[in-house]
Amino acid sequence: MLKKQTVVLLLILAIVGSSALTLFVSKDHSFATSPGAGILASGGSNGLKQEEAKKLGTALDLIEGNYYQDVDRTKLVDGAINGMMQSLEDPYSSYMGKQTAKEFEESIEGSFSGIGAEVSSDNGNVMVVSPIKGSPAEKAGIRAKDIILSVNGQSLQGLELNEAVAKIRGPKGSEAKVSVKRTGTASPIEFVIVRDDVDLETVKAHMEPGKIGVIEITQFSLNTGERFKSELTKLEQQDMKGLVIDVRNNPGGVLSVVIDIADQFVPQGKVIVQVEDKDKKRDKNVSKGKGKSYPVTLLMNKGSASASEILAGALQQSAGAKLMGENSFGKGTVQTSFEKQLGDGSLLKITIAKWLTPNGSWIHKKGIKPDIAVSQPDYFSVAPINKKVSLQYNTNNSDVKNAQIMLDGLGFKPGRKDGFFDQKTTTAVKEFQSSEKLKVTGIIDAKTAESLESALIKAIRDPKRDNQMKSGIEEVRKEIAASASNK
Template sequence: MMKKSTVVWLMVAALIGGSLLTFAFTGATSLAKQTAGEGILASISNNVDKQSDLDKIQKALDLIQNNYYQEVDRTKLVDGAINGMMEALGDPYSNYMGKTTAAQFEEQIEGSFTGIGAEVSSENGKVTIVSPIKNSPAEKAGLRAKDIILTVNGTSLAGMELNDAVNKIRGPKGSKAVLQIQRAGSTDPLEYTIVRDDIDLETVHSEMKPNGIGVITITQFSLNTGQRFKEELAKLEAQKMKGLVIDVRNNPGGVLSVVIDIAQQFVPKGKVIVQVEDKNKQREKEQSQGGGKSYPIALLMNKGSASASEILAGALQQSAGATLIGENSFGKGTVQTSYDKQMGDGSLLKITIAKWLTPDGSWIHKKGIKPDIAVDQPAYFTVAPLAKDKTLKYDMNSSDVKNAQVMLTGLGYKPGRQDGYFDRATEQAVKAFQTKQKLTVSGTIDAKTASALEAKLVESIRDPRNDTQLNKGLEFVGKEIAASASK
């Protein structure tokens, strides 16, 4: 099976799958449509051009190796040349991996890896988070889709090749990655200290909620996700499930054949799941062989729902009558193929070969899919961590004070404002929190109080009762069940 993926680097496989490889070649001009002379002349011309290009590259290598004033590692030169070609494409999802990085990539596809738990890409030379993986250290720390990683443990990633940047971010379980983050809407860089860990290999989780509503969470579309989804769905249906909520929030993608397999269980036979268009504008439609479901379905998504998650969202919305709830999705509408055997030395080349479209032919690249019901999480779900090297106190005005006020509000302490000015009401809210947590009651936020605030906030975020999007999904499906029963 050929693999197709986004720039999954830290923790997860993205859009991959063997069935689409032929789509890259379906629209190629047939030699039968050319005269014999045209075909021969074109072939000769192409061969001459190719040889000329290869000669130019070879000459450059030789000139550097023979004349550079220091010893040159030829392997580094070759890798650099290939990286340069991939960067010239201007496509963050097409790239080259050396032997070591390629081996790590294979581990990620199999679902066995450690790290911070976020998929990244290189966009305009900046290492950008596509999505933090659900329940990963990155998500728990508060990283978001579209965040730009500026530094790792004090090392700037500016101008660094993606492979090298990834190696800076990766690390053994238990080690710390101190990330400086640039986030839209924040004037100052944010700092996150994340402890690397094993990433949950289980990609499917299910639960039966009251009123016969099942919830299935898919954290990524790995090689075994399709089978696990079938098992969990069958388990819920055996419990007389009346409606289903599918959660793909912060799911950055996965195996294409797997998402198609999952979608087929809900999309009626003959209806389109996804379309793929090659460079010659030729389209192939993947049609369902399934039978559909009679119960109502809602799908939860957010800004971190990318690639294969968006394929599932589009298929269920447009071909299965499901309702999308949450936020606009990430917006990755391309298909990649990985070439490893062709490289012959353990390295890997990943190239975008096509774009995918929703059943109605829409290309969601860089736009995402809009939810049918827009629901944001509470502000404190995505608040930045507080700086621990300074104490926040009365009459200060800063982004840290603003973040502390958002935290206090989320925890029910009512500072009365969230504009960044530390007034007396904020001071009283801090004192109330300190009293409750048995901390020194000073009314100022030192490192100890800041850490306690963040710890309580994590507890609140993990409490499903505070999950606005999930609750809306359950409410919607519940109403659909009731409406169906009354008919």
């Protein structure tokens, strides 16, 4: 029996299916810093050569005339375009049909249906780039680098990305049984996910004691820049002394938006980001802002991708901010979409350039290292327990290890976290069962496992358990104190 997650996972995947929000150049924004130097191309000018058009047309005619069943001509043409995109071997370049393209545009605007995560195609696998901070996907335990193996028993391996996403989609309220492969776990992890719609608020802010502001950015949508500026102004009007910016599990977004946000912190004349095209020509975006007098710390993790990494690099190298948390994802390319040229509502999303940090580093597939490394407790990333088999005294496997990590994180001390179910683990299970008013057996059956996971999710949501956030706030507090002592 698969576990129904205690939080609803939202799986229609507009942001996810298009793998679009890593770093997107909006259609009305040219990156150029000088007249005529735009990095954003408008498309090719020659199209197919006569012999190429003849070859493709002949292939189409041969298929239609000789295939043993009737064929869908539109499907064949779309398949040819998909084939071209796949031949690029670039997980961030893709073709989208009319409906997928519509959902993609909605996701760029900040309102979409999905789990609150992004996926890309990686060697024939559907890989999670990042669950968005605070999203149902993150709360349920979906992690960056997870591989989605199957949905409702249908394998996704080897499928074109949009085809794979189509199998994940479904009517609101329906369930999807999702199997996930995670590095470090021997067996696939299974979830039962309830599909639904989600409306994303990309910016959240609050003030901590000591006048330390905190702003979380879950992705860089078209409205994120205005929301960020508004929340920052409110905090500054409350006499804010320092700021923590949280881009953990932020998969990226619109290039112009992250530039506008960085511009508020990077002093005038300093570089925010560089973009290099296929001809090795670089455009530098230089700040027009004045910078800030208060200390700034940025929190990131392995789910912080692309536009989040641009912000991290700009603040670290050009604004003197501290980066804290974990190494970032490592996505250093820029995409844009072309839909008017195709004329039927479909679009091509194409990687047009790579971006570099102010000092010229290309972080692709490497990420950015934090100035101060801070990990979360081990129970933040523990895998769910397999509910098909009960765990009891003398059992020794990875599910017992996961249960021990959960028990320890919740304050019930099993005495070990190596996967061997000993007498002390039995006692810890009994104590947990008693606290949850479950039948006290010392055996982890499906009901006890579900209760364990439910209690853990609630614990993880407690800000007091967030080591990275606490460390970020403390670092800002130290810098405020140091600045005051130097005056």
